[in-house]
Amino acid sequence: MSRTPSPAAAAALAASLATVLLVSSCGVKNSGSAQHAQGGSAADLVSAAKAQGQVDYWSTWGEKEPQAAIFKAAADDFTAQTGIKVNIKYLGRSGTTTMPQAIASGSGPDMFDSGTDHIAAFAGQHMTQPADAVLKLPVPGEDGKSVADVLPPNVLKSATDKDGRLAFVPHTLISTAIWYDAARTPALAAKQPATWTEFLALLQQQKAAGGTPIAQDGLVNFYNAYWFYELMMRYGGPGSLAALGTDASAWDRPEVLKAAQGVAELRPYFQDGYMGTKYPAAQNDWAQGKAALNINGTWLPSETRPQAPADAKPSSFAFPMVEGGHSTVEVGSLGWSLSAKAKHAEAAQLFMSHLLRSQVIGKIGSDALNIPSRADAKAPDALKAAQESILKATETNTTYDGATAQDKWWNNVFLPLDDQLLGGTLQPADFVAQGKKKTADALANG
Numbered sequence: 001m002s003r004t005p006s007p008a009a010a011a012a013l014a015a016s017l018a019t020v021l022l023v024s025s026c027g028v029k030n031s032g033s034a035q036h037a038q039g040g041s042a043a044d045l046v047s048a049a050k051a052q053g054q055v056d057y058w059s060t061w062g063e064k065e066p067q068a069a070i071f072k073a074a075a076d077d078f079t080a081q082t083g084i085k086v087n088i089k090y091l092g093r094s095g096t097t098t099m100p101q102a103i104a105s106g107s108g109p110d111m112f113d114s115g116t117d118h119i120a121a122f123a124g125q126h127m128t129q130p131a132d133a134v135l136k137l138p139v140p141g142e143d144g145k146s147v148a149d150v151l152p153p154n155v156l157k158s159a160t161d162k163d164g165r166l167a168f169v170p171h172t173l174i175s176t177a178i179w180y181d182a183a184r185t186p187a188l189a190a191k192q193p194a195t196w197t198e199f200l201a202l203l204q205q206q207k208a209a210g211g212t213p214i215a216q217d218g219l220v221n222f223y224n225a226y227w228f229y230e231l232m233m234r235y236g237g238p239g240s241l242a243a244l245g246t247d248a249s250a251w252d253r254p255e256v257l258k259a260a261q262g263v264a265e266l267r268p269y270f271q272d273g274y275m276g277t278k279y280p281a282a283q284n285d286w287a288q289g290k291a292a293l294n295i296n297g298t299w300l301p302s303e304t305r306p307q308a309p310a311d312a313k314p315s316s317f318a319f320p321m322v323e324g325g326h327s328t329v330e331v332g333s334l335g336w337s338l339s340a341k342a343k344h345a346e347a348a349q350l351f352m353s354h355l356l357r358s359q360v361i362g363k364i365g366s367d368a369l370n371i372p373s374r375a376d377a378k379a380p381d382a383l384k385a386a387q388e389s390i391l392k393a394t395e396t397n398t399t400y401d402g403a404t405a406q407d408k409w410w411n412n413v414f415l416p417l418d419d420q421l422l423g424g425t426l427q428p429a430d431f432v433a434q435g436k437k438k439t440a441d442a443l444a445n446g
Contacts, residue, residue, distance in 0.1 A: 042136050048346035054085040055347045057336075058109035060095040066368040067172075070360065078354045081140070084347050100125045106341050110348035114168040114337035116158050116398055120405055122337060123161060129345075130165035131338045137353035147356050152375045154396055158333040169352045170333035172364050173371040174298050176226060176399070177316035177386050183309070184289045192317035196234075196262065199320040203269040206292050214266065215282035215291035216422075218275035221415040222400075224422045226295045227266060229400050230319040231259035237326035238397035244435065245406035245414065248443060251436035258322075260421055260428035267424050275423040280304075287312065295319075301382035302369040314382040318389050329393035333373060413438045 040048075057075070061068040068090065075086035089109070091098070096118070102108035104126065114122060122128045135148040142150070151170065161167045182189035193199040206213040217223050232241040235255035243250040250256070271282065271291060280303075286294035287304035294300065301314040308314070321327060336352055338345060354360075356374070364372040371379045371387045379387040390396075404410045417435055420426035426434070 040133075042138065045133060045137065045346045046350060049084060049344075049350035050082060050347075052344040052347040053083070054087060055111065055344050055351050056087045056089070056109040057348070057351070058089045058091055058095060058099065058112040060091050060093055060113045062092060063090045067364070070363045070367055071355065074355050074357075074360045075351070078351055081354070082350070084350070086351060100127055103127050103339055103341055108339055108341060110339055110342040110344045111336050111352065112339065113334070115334040116174075116332040117404070118337075119159075119161050119167045123167070126340055128167060128337045129340045129342070130161075130167070131169055131336075131349065131352070132166045134169050134338075134349045134352045135166060137350065139356050139358075140354055141357065147353050150356060150358075150374050150376070152391055154331050154390060154393055155333060155373050155375075157396060158331045158398070159335055168335040168337040169356065170335035170373040171355065171361060172334040172368070173373055173387070173390055174332040174334065174399070175330045175371075175386050175390055176230065176295065176297055177318060177389070179286065179294045179296055179300055179314060179316045180292060181287075181289060181308075182313040182315050183311050185292055188292070189313075189315065193320050196320045196322045200265060203266075207269060212271045212285075212291040213269040214271070214293045214295075215286040216270045216274045216277065216294075217279040217282040218270075218277045218419075218423065220279045221419050223279070223296070225400065225415060225418050227263050227422065228259055228418050229403075230295070231262040231322075232256070233328050233330075233397055233401065234319065234322045234325040235259050238328055238395065238401060241401035242403040242405070244439065245403055245409040246443075248436050248440035251432055251439065256435075257428055257432050260431045262322075263418075263421050264424075264428050267422070275419070287314075298371055298383055298386050301380070305369075316383075316385050326395060327393070328395040328397045329389050330399055331390050331393065331396045332399045335373070409439065409442050413442055 059068060059071070061071070072088060075088060079085055095112075099108060099112060114128070135146060137147055139145050139147055139150055147169070148156075155170055155173060156166065158173070159166055159168050159170045180188050188202070193202050203213040229241055232255065235258050236253065240250075240253070240255060244256065271277065271285065274282070282291070283294050283296060283300065283304055284307045285291050287308040289309065304314075318329065336355070338348055342348055358374065358377060361372045361374045362377045364370050365377055365379045365383075369380045369383075371383050371390070375391055378384075403414070413435070417426065417431055417438070421428065421431045
């Protein structure tokens, strides 16, 4: 997902995923200035940056959001330390729709907000250039540590393009997990289910006790997709869900039916009328203790905070393991891209190195209530489990396994079938059969 959503914005995420990932990735030629930045030494880049004297940064954060305040304060400090002025233009969430034209015409920014989900689209629209030169720059005031030194490998991987180049410099991590309130479910806080068998036993126990095990906003199709997606990552591993949109024969793999059967096993444990539940009713019910669990992104605790009791202690656990399966963890990130036609490329890259200081990135956790990109920066209590899962992961995947890049297939084939599977109007074997046929038809029709 491209950014931490507010309640008003979350319903629009499906549309943003559908549009922003439409274009496939292709190469971007560097400008002359950028070629110098990528090939020269760190000292050369710093010298060139100071000669340029300014940075144009276009932000898609709202001016009153915590992230905007964090980065504005860092920009003011950067100017005080270097003399390089940072011109910030606030575009809001719609900024990505107008930016391609501005960059193409040469009237765009030097740097702008980005994320894992945007890598292919922004490259395909010739909006970006590699930011690898930032990695060798020292982080000011940190004993000679470079940007590469302070960003963990899993974080850098989430910001790397298909050719192994750094697509953007990350400041925030995002992932998907199963959420619970430790204050309301102390037994779950003491021990979380590690396997699918244990998870189903927990759900049965909760239902037998008269509770609602899972709250599901069933009218949000991309939230419904979390269950099949996560089961595919467990059974098939990274790439297995994305393959369903590019190769009809991939539907014949046994892990697809196993994942579909897993989804079917969950149906008795959602709230009554779950497929007709309108966002954010279900997640608010979860926050208020009316349901034990909710599967969602790492934005959930901050998004539901206004609805939660004062003593709430939200936390999460990783999606349960299946026998012989994969332990992959979703790792996505948000950060800053370097414009393909940046007029002040070196100055922008130097600014990015200043933004990676611990006192800046630390505020992603303390002020923005998100997971910071640096391992030495603390996440909020509600996100500590998710942060630990990301940092310790030995196998990772992107959000929805990157399957949303096949835009028409994702929206016209997969999501409708997945809704029917989760809702019980389509059984697992039929889901697989229809998925294969409709995928073949979609591929044949271009």
